[in-house]
Amino acid sequence: MYKYRDNKKELRGKLSDLQYRVTQEGETEAPFTNDNFPKDVGSFQCICCGEELFHSEKKYDSGTGWPSFYEAIQQSKIELVTDYSHMMVRTEARCSSCSAHLGHVFNDGPQPTGTRYCINGSALKFSKKGSKI
Ligand SMILES: [Zn+2]
Secondary structure, X not given: OXXXXXXXXXXXXXOOHHXXXXXXXXXXXXXXXXXXXXXXXXXXXXXXXXXXXXXXXXXXXXXXXXXXXXXXXXXXXXXXXXXXXXXXXXEEEEEOOOOOEEEEEEOOOOOOXXXXXXXXXXXXEEEHHHHHO
């Protein structure tokens, strides 16, 4: 747990500047910059620790310009934190394994969950290998 939290230096070397700012400092990438993932079946993993967080079958086009999912691979993989920044109350989504900031969660998603995980593409990497799920 939190295996990378104490190792920011290693992450700095591994991640791009934007990836670091998003996952470690909670920044939000500009829309339509990082949602060009392959349309293949596969899984989306945490860019920091590699934990599988979302499956491509639960991804949908929300029109927001950020990768959007209506369900996580397992609810427990996503840590939800109340976020009071920017004069708003929102629900922040973090990676449960390493605490990386991923994005925010809203309740205006499609059925069957009605949930919208609005995730920074910078916080994710796509892998076809996860398609077993
Ligand atoms: Zn992680």
